[in-house]
Amino acid sequence: NAGVTQTPKFRILKIGQSMTLQCTQDMNHNYMYWYRQDPGMGLKLIYYSVGAGITDKGEVPNGYNVSRSTTEDFPLRLELAAPSQTSVYFCASRQIIRGIDYGYTFGSGTRLTVV
Amino acid sequence: AQSVTQLGSHVSVSEGALVLLRCNYSSSVPPYLFWYVQYPNQGLQLLLKYTSAATLVKGINGFEAEFKKSETSFHLTKPSAHMSDAAEYFCAVTGFGNEKLTFGTGTRLTIIP
Numbered sequence: 001n002a003g004v005t006q007t008p009k010f011r012i013l014k015i016g017q018s019m020t021l022q023c024t025q026d027m028n029h030n031y032m033y034w035y036r037q038d039p040g041m042g043l044k045l046i047y048y049s050v051g052a053g054i055t056d057k058g059e060v061p062n063g064y065n066v067s068r069s070t071t072e073d074f075p076l077r078l079e080l081a082a083p084s085q086t087s088v089y090f091c092a093s094r095q096i097i098r099g100i101d102y103g104y105t106f107g108s109g110t111r112l113t114v115v
Numbered sequence: 116a117q118s119v120t121q122l123g124s125h126v127s128v129s130e131g132a133l134v135l136l137r138c139n140y141s142s143s144v145p146p147y148l149f150w151y152v153q154y155p156n157q158g159l160q161l162l163l164k165y166t167s168a169a170t171l172v173k174g175i176n177g178f179e180a181e182f183k184k185s186e187t188s189f190h191l192t193k194p195s196a197h198m199s200d201a202a203e204y205f206c207a208v209t210g211f212g213n214e215k216l217t218f219g220t221g222t223r224l225t226i227i228p
Contacts, residue, residue, distance in 0.1 A: 031214065040124060042205060042220040043159075050214055058215065090158060092216075101147065101166065101209075104216060108158040 002026050006091050006107035013081040013114045021076040021110050023091030029105070031094035032074040034058075034066065036087040037109075043090065049074055081114045088112070117142045117208045121219035129227045134178075134193040136222050138206035141187065148189040149207040149216070150180055159205065165189060176200070201226045 007022045025032065030051050035043040035058075045058030049068040063085060065077040074093075078085060089110045095102040122137040140146055147166045151159040163174025170182040176199075180191045189206060206219040 033216070035218075040220060042218040045215055045217075048214060056214075094216075103161065103164060104149075106151075106159040 004091055004093050004105050004107035006089075006110050008110060009108070010111045011113070013078075013112065015081060015083065015114060017081050018077070018079050019081065019112075021078075021089055021091075021112070023074045023076065023107060024072050025074075025091075025093040025105070026072065027093060027095065027105065028071060029093035029095040030071070031096065032068065033092040033094070033104075034064075034074070034076045035090045035092065036060065037090060038087050046076065046089075078112075083114050086112060086114045117144075117146065117210065117213065117215075117217045119206050119208050119217055119219035121204075121206050121222050123222055124220065125223045125225065127225040127227055128196045130198055131195050134191070134196045134200065134224065136191040136204050136206075136224065138180075138189045138191065138219060139187050140189060140206075140208045142208055142210055144210035144213065147209050148180075148182060149209075150174065150178070150189075150191050151205045151207060152176075153203045153205065153221075155202075162191070162204075196226050198226050198228065200224060 004025045033048045034046040044060045047066040049055045091107040092104045094104045118141045120139045149164045150162040163172045165182045173179045178193045203223045209216045
């Protein structure tokens with residue numbers, strides 16, 4: 001049972017390059033989330049999805065895009081990388097069934113450096 | 116709207132001493148509250164959660180937290196600190212029907228031998 005899998009674990013990008021952070025879950029969870037973690041700032045929500053085909057902005061969506069074509073996958077796209085996007089990125093999934101919240105499962109993170 | 120305030124970005128305690136990490140929340144709906152732990156270079160691991168059942172919640176590794184509505188608090192405690200408890204701890208809040216989990220800024224716990 002893999003849970004939430006994020007790839008890659010580490011990446012160095014040059015300013016202006018683009019990349020996709022992959023996130024996949026095998027628990028059939030309906031909700032998925034992308035957070036970024038910066039020192040002393042906690043985790044900030046970038047984008048989230050309540051189901052396939054549905055996405056919405058979080059607190060800090062600028063510079064990012066997402067898609068949710070399947071229940072399992074929720075990739076995060078950086079189109080023009082900037083140094084301000086240097087961070088650790090966490091993907092999470094969550095299951096709510098008939099009003100019961102079964103909680104969040106987090107991936108192990110992707111450490112991105114933009115130089 | 117929901118928010119979490121963690122008092123003290125760094126806390127140091129001696130091995131064997133009481134651990135107390137503070138969390139106060141603000142929520143417009145009945146809250147669900149969580150404590151997560153993050154060890155260096157790792158992801159977040161759930162310690163415990165409050166979802167409107169018992170107000171005293173026991174978690175993994177000997178941690179517990181008490182939900183106090185009158186104080187809007189959900190402080191994390193452990194009677195006796197162990198070296199392996201050194202990590203960063205995050206309090207988080209959501210609510211029934213709320214799609215988002217809001218995190219505090221974290222408290223880094225250091226254990227003094």
